[in-house]
Amino acid sequence: MEITFYGGAQEVGRSCINVLSKTKQIMLDCGIKLGDPIEYPIIPKKDFKRIKYIVPTHTHLDHIGYLPHIIQRSKSAKIYATKPTRDLMQLLLSDYQRLQEKKEFSTKDVEKVLEKTQQVEYKEKIKSKGMFSFILYNSGHILGGAMVKVEDKCDLLYTGDLNLRETKITEGAQLGIKAKNLILESTYGGKTDKLPSLKIASQNLIESIKETLIAGGYVLIPTFAVGRGQNIMMVIESYMRSGALPKVPIYTDGMVNRANRIYRHNVIYAKEEIKMRILMSDEDPFKSPFYKIPQTRDRSDVLSEPCIILSTSGMLTGGPVLTYLQKLIEDPKNKLIIVGYQVDGSLGRKLIDGEKYVELGHGEDKKEYEVRMKVETVPFSGHSDHDELVKFTKSIKGLKKVFLMHGEPRKIDELAQDIQKHLKQVEIIIPKNEESFKID
Template sequence: MKLTFLGGAGTVTGSKTLLESNYTKILIDCGLFQGLKELRLKNWEQPPINPNELSLVILTHAHLDHSGYLPILVKNGYKGKIYCTKATRDLTEIILLDSGKIQEEDARRANKYNYTKHNPAIPLYDIEDAKDAITHFETFETNKWHIINGEIKFKFVNSGHILGSAFVVIDIKGKNLVFSGDIGRKEPILLPQYEYIEHADYLVIESTYGNRLHRKISITDELLRYIKLTYSKGGILVIPTFSVERAQEIIYLLSLLKRKNKLPEIPIYLDSPMGVNATEVYFKYNNLHKLTQEDIKSMISTVQLISDVNASKAVVNDKNPKIVLAGSGMISGGRVLHYLDKLISDEKNSILIVGFQAEGTRGRSLISGESEIKFFGKFYKVNAEIFKINDFSGHADQGELLDWLQHFKAPPKLTIINHGEPHQSQALKVKIKTDLKWVCTVAKMNKEYNLEN
């Protein structure tokens, strides 16, 4: 057996882990690189593995950095199945179609306004490519083994990160390999807590926040403070929002504030077709979250959901105070750019960052205090106030990662740390070695790790 990290090593994007056992090749996650240009360029390179040689793909969850490369894989010849949970399939379909649409629009805009070095600019993949990828999906329930062949079986176990997210447990001739994907919080806002796993011969664990502890504060109070501050200036609060999980969490918290009559009388919009569709998926899977029917009714009455492009333009051009949740969460594209085009240079407005911002993204630039950011082919002065709530995170912090690890009954033979920037992964490695006395290492891109049978 051997593992090769084709993404998500030394970075939090592009997650792809190749597991080989004899003639079986399994790809765990198939994510898109985001952020730094040197990473994004990897999306355009030849696939790191011949798609025809792959036996199957298993998805831990729907986020683009774990699923966004699937259309390219299929476009380049992959004909096998893509296994995931039902909720992951539904959310991934929404995410991939949206990704294809945004890439088509970005290429069209770049050509129209001539701010591209390519002649012409072309999308990485389009909507039709995304649709083709979706036909390969096959779904399975959690906590049930699925037989791949006489030697290999796998199962999903709830990881508490987003709706449908799961740890992947693979049994190869009696040896257990566990892939964490992304691990959620111990007390998520909407979801049940992650489940514990008792045994792994080999473990791959994420380290997005391997070097920090989330503050124990009232996120609702923080959110209300920034809303009131912006309202007092007569401004507009823009919240660049991840359409899956984060959007639903914020809508829920806003609905709680509204029920307590704490919100100013201003409209609230979710301007994201993907966010609207994802919210409908959440309401569909009542057994996978903690929301009551009263919660759902309150959420629906609190926020105006916008999909139509003309309705979106009307809200963008309306200068009255309001709260707008718009994709994308790292400001890498999507409708949030149209709001920033109008609002980012006016000091009475505010931008609230509510999630992890990868290196090289506009979101990272804003929280780093840069005075200008570039989009639509030009630079914009950042005069709006920039706020950040770190504690919204859907990723376990160092303490929660250790909590999950401590429930293994015996140390794995080897623990490999991935999905983190270098200082985060190294900090978690030191903590695991010091506190748990486990054998562990930090994953390196394209390095092969031979595992004992």
């Protein structure tokens, strides 16, 4: 078995790994790296012919964004995914298609991706001629998120994005899987990366929101459409319902709303507590009276009274969150709460780093704004932290080799050192993009 990293090595973005033998193939993830410009996986021309089977682990664009490009070139390609992943893929790929400056693929290509996607369940063994057989396990990252275990003489487990902690909606990742080889994500693998539990993260978030609401300000939370958005709105809603937060509208804007509908539809994949609430009571956690949706194009209805706004995009690289930011940024009463990972170069990262002036708006409307609103970081991650990544690795049975990817180089190095300390017999490899490895 030979594995090649087309993308996602020593970086966060464009995860894409091809697994090949003389007679079998499977590709794990097929993402893009968002930024300016967008970066694609580096796939040699000759390799396209041998891409037939693809398994996306979950619906974030750094894991699925390149699928329409592949489908254009490999007509016989077949995709396998869980139902939430398939349903959410339509939303995210259509949005990506719409926002492309230079149209490299069409809505037809997005439709083709969906047509070619076969739904699979967790723990179901999938076999096909010419394909490595595989099994999906819950990765805990977002609804429908999966790890892939490729089965051969040498089992290979690929984590995709991994979260060991339960969230408001999903259970933590499956532990104790048997595999000789592991490809592990390292987003928060740095020595000092310690993420709080759901309870502590929720309390920190609520305290931060409360302070601003009491002072009469607006709270703006940029969020990914899928995963974090749903988790955070449910945390805020539950505290508000219990009386721990002033009762103000919780506005959700951008793709979060469409993703919510798909989440609600796929609630069978959520954790027991959410399913029971919907089945056994009238109280539907997706339909609280506190949730509001903007009714005007300029969002003036939203900004008529202090409130909480959750909007895409998560790194402030586009979407309605920028409309709100423009209106709220120069008032020190307001607060921007950053809850997720901000890639280098994104506006989100610049604001965390204390940039004093930023340019916002389009065309004639474009101008420089002074950052006077408060900017706070309250980690609320969909990923595992350093200790949990070590714990996960220790739980794998029969482990011989670990490949570390999906992280900044410094964090990957720190994680490698610590895993080695705990697991002396295991070989740790830090691959580069375009590198191939024979494993057995």
